[in-house]
Structures are given as C-alpha cells and as structure tokens.
Amino acid sequence: MKKKALTSLAAAAAAVLALSACGGGSSADAGKGEINYWLWDANQLPAYKQCADDFHKANPDITVKVTQRGWDDYWGTLTNGFVAGTAPDVFTDHLGKYPEFIKNKQLLALDDAVKKDNVDTGVYNSGLADLWVGQDGKRYGLPKDWDTIALFYNTKLAADAGVTPEQMANLTWNPQDGGTYEKTIAHLTVDKNGKRGDEPGFDKNNVAVYGLGLNGSGSGQGQTEWSYLTGTTDWTHTDKNPWGKHYNYDDPRFQESIDWFAGLVDKGYMPKLETTVGASMADTFAAGKSVINANGSWMIGQYTGYKDVKVGIAPTPTGVNGKRASMYNGLADSIYAGTKKKDAAIKWVEYLGSAACQDVVAAKAVVFPAIKTSADKAVEAFKAKGVDVTPFSQQVKDGTTFLYPIADNAAKVDGIMKPAMDAVVSGKAKASSLTQANDQVNALFK
Incomplete structure (x- = not known):
C-alpha cells in the first residue's frame, strides 16, 4: 500500500x-x-x-x-x-x-x-x-x-574516470551551475558509445552508466534525494520544526534547487523518474548502472555488503552557505x-x-x-x-544537521506533494508549479 x-x-x-x-x-x-x-x-x-x-x-x-x-x-x-x-x-x-x-x-x-x-x-x-x-x-x-545522509560511490568507476577520493570528499554545490558536484556527476556519466557526459557527442538518450542514481522525486521531504542540497541554502521545510504550521515550497531558494535537481534528468546525468518505479536504487548501483548514490546511514550494510562492488563513502557537498547539510532523523x-x-x-x-x-x-x-x-x-x-x-557521523558532531519535518497532516501533505514533485522531476512541470501545491498544503493548517 x-x-x-x-x-x-x-x-x-x-x-x-x-x-x-x-x-x-x-x-x-x-x-x-x-x-x-x-x-x-x-x-x-x-x-x-x-x-x-x-x-x-x-x-x-x-x-x-x-x-x-x-x-x-x-x-x-x-x-x-x-x-x-x-x-x-x-x-x-x-x-x-x-x-x-x-x-x-x-x-x-x-x-x-x-x-x-x-x-x-x-x-x-x-x-x-x-x-x-x-x-x-x-x-x-x-x-x-x-x-544522516552521505554519498555512496563506486570506487572503481570513479577511479576509471580519474575522480579521486579527495575530490569526492571536497565537492561543492550551488543551484546555478551545480558546482563541482555537477561537473563530477557529468564526468562519471557514460553513454552506450563510451562518451562521458561532459564530452562532445554525449548521447543523453542512450546512457549506460549514470553519474547520480535516483531514488524517486522525494515527495515533500526529499530525505535522500535533495534535502542535503536545499539544506545548504538555509531553506527550511516549515516555519518551525517540530510542529510547524506553514510550509515553504513556494520559496525561490527551494524551487531553484529543485529545478537544478530535475535538470540532471534532462541532461541525461540521472535516470528518468519512470525507470525508478518498482526498482531499487541500491541494486541498480550494485549492477554498475550508477556511480554515486545519495542515501541514508541505514543503508551502510547493504552498500558495503555487495561482493562485486568496492564502495567509498563521501560527505555531502558543501553548499551555498559554505557548509554541508544532512537531514537528521x-x-x-x-x-x-x-x-x-x-x-x-x-x-x-x-x-x-x-x-x-x-x-x-x-x-x-x-x-x-x-x-x-x-x-x-x-x-x-x-x-x-x-x-x-x-x-x-561528522555532520552530527559539526552541527550541520536539520530535523526531518515533524508536523500534523503528514499523510495529506504527502498526498499533495508526491504527485507535484513527480511532475517536476519527470519534466512535466517546472518547480514554479510547486507554489500551487504549497498553497494546498498550507490550507490544511487553516
């Protein structure tokens, strides 16, 4: 269900x-x-x-x-x-x-x-x-x-692309051009002809290995999908946490970040949303179909347990405010x-x-x-x-975590935000459409 x-x-x-x-x-x-x-x-x-x-x-x-x-x-x-x-x-x-x-x-x-x-x-x-x-x-x-959230990555595929552990540990991100995070994702992406995402002639419609795996649209939380990025813009899901009464999906900082995230699909650097339905991002990673997976610490055992893939773990990128960010649940x-x-x-x-x-x-x-x-x-x-x-663990020690949003009407919020976010990540709508969804969400608290 x-x-x-x-x-x-x-x-x-x-x-x-x-x-x-x-x-x-x-x-x-x-x-x-x-x-x-x-x-x-x-x-x-x-x-x-x-x-x-x-x-x-x-x-x-x-x-x-x-x-x-x-x-x-x-x-x-x-x-x-x-x-x-x-x-x-x-x-x-x-x-x-x-x-x-x-x-x-x-x-x-x-x-x-x-x-x-x-x-x-x-x-x-x-x-x-x-x-x-x-x-x-x-x-x-x-x-x-x-x-908390971090980046699992395939060390062999990264090394084959010339991406070092030091580079993975020091990624930067912004919603305008994606920073070194997008550059790395692009370089790690390979089409079926062997062209990388940052090379001339790259075929975004025939990708063999994606630079970044996709778990889903993230609905209204984006715990493993995009919250570690939006968190660096000082955007917050609600007016206060816990027990917020007003959501902020209409904030330009959020919408700009989501437009960037959805843009990775359009560029061919991340799988199309429809391909993730019924699929496991971790298993796709294990099959060598993606190089980086942003995921939670509860998945450490599964990622490091794959016999045929040597896995590295890198921190989330340093973002707009000069800090890293991770949802804390x-x-x-x-x-x-x-x-x-x-x-x-x-x-x-x-x-x-x-x-x-x-x-x-x-x-x-x-x-x-x-x-x-x-x-x-x-x-x-x-x-x-x-x-x-x-x-x-470092983000907890550094104080760069933020809480999973705790509020009433969570199921109803999810019922509004999941189809709205699905539409954006699948390319059927722009992030500006989330303003209307935000109005619907906030109406639940009036």
Missing part, C-alpha cells in the same frame, strides 16, 4: 478511539504472555531477534514475536491494524508518522512508566528523546537509532494504545531503549543506536569491518 493510502484510512481510524482509550488495562495478564513487535528494516532483523531472545531469558513470562515487513506494506498493514484493533503491541515508529497516530489516540503515553522505572532519557544522543514528546507534552516513544519504539499486554509492552520498549539491546544492535554494524555510548560502539564495529562512517 502506498503512503497516500494512509490518508484514506485516517477517518476510519477515528472509529477505534474508544478501543485505544482503554490503554490495554492493567490486568494480571497484561504483564506476561506473547507480545508482537514489528519493524520494517530487514537488515536489523537479526539484531532485534537476538534482543528478543535476551529479553525472554531475563523475563521468562514474556515472549516477543518479531515481524519484519517492507516499508509500504508495513505502514499500510499497521494502519489497517489500528482500524481493526489488530495492530502489534509494539512497533518501530517514524517522526513523519507519529503526529497522526497521536491525533487518532493510537499511541500509549509512556510518561508514567518512564518516571516509575527511572528511565534516563539523558543517555540518548542530544535532542533525540525530545523529538518523541507530542504537542500535548506527553512522551510516545523511546529512541532506538538515528540517521531518529526512530523510536512506540506502544499501540489498544494493547492487551500493556505492562509487558512497556518492559519490552524500555529494554529496546536500553544499552543492553542497543549494544547488540551496535555490534551488528547496521545503524547508529540512539544511546551515545552504543553509537560509539557501532562506529568501532563498522571500523572493524573496514568501513569508515565518518561522512555520516
């Missing part, structure tokens, strides 16, 4: 308010038995299965059933579960989703449990715990990990308000948010756990595998 389908189910979700209001009760059975836990990232499944086994050994009356679903299926099934009253007891939550869940009273507030069990939210990376406090002042999740584990295993679910969420579990996740070298000490262990685990993750 596509993300826009969440909107159509929002009204139906209101029908279960009475169910969710009970909060699962505090019967004798609420603290034992089997609880269901869902996540979407297959790369993290082994770590959390181990956490579940370790938790069961310490709490023999509680068994955790771990289920992994792909991104689209995950959110569609979860939303249907809220409506039907069959949602999992505990699930991995996203900053872009949880405001709607709070609005529909589908999440259990954790404040009483955090206070009673003396959970120290100060152990998490700076600011992560605060992201999961809603506008009502209540806490709806304990942080599990965080992520933090996931958490939340409890379904209708759970019948409230006490057991709380114990599991507190365990997920503890060093006991997050150190296990760190050792797998897949993501950066939310706890500071665990994140440091993850960096060392990556290093032991020969992977330097500094391009991802």
Whole structure:
C-alpha cells in the first residue's frame, strides 16, 4: 500500500478511539504472555531477534514475536491494524508518522512508566528523546537509532574516470551551475558509445552508466534525494520544526534547487523518474548502472555488503552557505494504545531503549543506536569491518544537521506533494508549479 493510502484510512481510524482509550488495562495478564513487535528494516532483523531472545531469558513470562515487513506494506498493514484493533503491541515508529497516530489516540503515553522505572532519557544522543514528546507534552516513544545522509560511490568507476577520493570528499554545490558536484556527476556519466557526459557527442538518450542514481522525486521531504542540497541554502521545510504550521515550497531558494535537481534528468546525468518505479536504487548501483548514490546511514550494510562492488563513502557537498547539510532523523519504539499486554509492552520498549539491546544492535554494524555510548560502539564495529562512517557521523558532531519535518497532516501533505514533485522531476512541470501545491498544503493548517 502506498503512503497516500494512509490518508484514506485516517477517518476510519477515528472509529477505534474508544478501543485505544482503554490503554490495554492493567490486568494480571497484561504483564506476561506473547507480545508482537514489528519493524520494517530487514537488515536489523537479526539484531532485534537476538534482543528478543535476551529479553525472554531475563523475563521468562514474556515472549516477543518479531515481524519484519517492507516499508509500504508495513505502514499500510499497521494502519489497517489500528482500524481493526489488530495492530502489534509494539512497533518501530517514524517522526513523519507519529503526529497522526497521536491525533487518532493510537499511541500509549509512556510518561508514567518512564518516571516509575527511572528511565534516563539523558543517555540518548542530544535532542533525540525530545523529538518523541507530542504537542500535548506527553512522551510516545523511546529512541532506538538515528540517521544522516552521505554519498555512496563506486570506487572503481570513479577511479576509471580519474575522480579521486579527495575530490569526492571536497565537492561543492550551488543551484546555478551545480558546482563541482555537477561537473563530477557529468564526468562519471557514460553513454552506450563510451562518451562521458561532459564530452562532445554525449548521447543523453542512450546512457549506460549514470553519474547520480535516483531514488524517486522525494515527495515533500526529499530525505535522500535533495534535502542535503536545499539544506545548504538555509531553506527550511516549515516555519518551525517540530510542529510547524506553514510550509515553504513556494520559496525561490527551494524551487531553484529543485529545478537544478530535475535538470540532471534532462541532461541525461540521472535516470528518468519512470525507470525508478518498482526498482531499487541500491541494486541498480550494485549492477554498475550508477556511480554515486545519495542515501541514508541505514543503508551502510547493504552498500558495503555487495561482493562485486568496492564502495567509498563521501560527505555531502558543501553548499551555498559554505557548509554541508544532512537531514537528521531518529526512530523510536512506540506502544499501540489498544494493547492487551500493556505492562509487558512497556518492559519490552524500555529494554529496546536500553544499552543492553542497543549494544547488540551496535555490534551488528547496521545503524547508529540512539544511546551515545552504543553509537560509539557501532562506529568501532563498522571500523572493524573496514568501513569508515565518518561522512555520516561528522555532520552530527559539526552541527550541520536539520530535523526531518515533524508536523500534523503528514499523510495529506504527502498526498499533495508526491504527485507535484513527480511532475517536476519527470519534466512535466517546472518547480514554479510547486507554489500551487504549497498553497494546498498550507490550507490544511487553516
């Protein structure tokens, strides 16, 4: 189910308010038995299965059933579960989703449990715990990990083109001519006759290898697609974050940046949008069809795990304001308000948010756990595998990150912005058309 389908189910979700209001009760059975836990990232499944086994050994009356679903299926099934009253007891939550869940009273507030069990939210990376406090002042999740954006690149194809790691580490960008970032992307692009994108006779309609891979249009967030560029123009998605009430897709800085981004497709340096439908950008990269992929730190394991491709990781380009930029996102584990295993679910969420579990996740070298000490262990685990993750972690240390936009009406915003952005990136419209979409988005908050 596509993300826009969440909107159509929002009204139906209101029908279960009475169910969710009970909060699962505090019967004798609420603290034992089997609880269901869902996540979407297959790369993290082994770590959390181990956490579940370790938790069961310490709490023999509680068994955790771990289920992994792909991104689209995950959110569609979860939303249907809220409506039907069959949602999992505990699930991995996203900053872009949880405001709607709070609005529909589908999440259990954790404040009483955090206070009673003396959970120290100060152990998490700076600011992560605060992201999961809603506008009502209540806490709806304990942080599990965080992520940033960097550039994965095929070191052989880059070397064949004469592009050095030093050049990749010092790229610059601006929306007028693309800076050295566009020059590098162009040079790395090769048509089926062997002509590079910056050479005379380059055939943009018959490209064998694209300089930059495309994940999609980015909808209204552009997390991995373009936010690391627009972030260097000092443009922001909303008037404030979190809980903004006004979006800025009509800003000239944003529209100029998106026109540049869409222009890469027209120049033949990036795949056409229609070719990305149902395709995996990472798998296309592994097949040698693109040289650079801007992607999130949660993808480190997949990119570095390809046997036939040696992968380098470079920081995002320095942009208009003279700095780099990266969207900063933090996931958490939340409890379904209708759970019948409230006490057991709380114990599991507190365990997920503890060093006991997050150190296990760190050792797998897949993501950066939310706890500071665990994140440091993850960096060392990556290093032991020969992977330097500094391009991802440095932006946090340098303070050049910005938050994933947290606001109400996220599904409705996505329903407006995805087709609008698709039209621009596919060449059917100019970025100036996003002003009309912006008006529609802001009308949601009036």
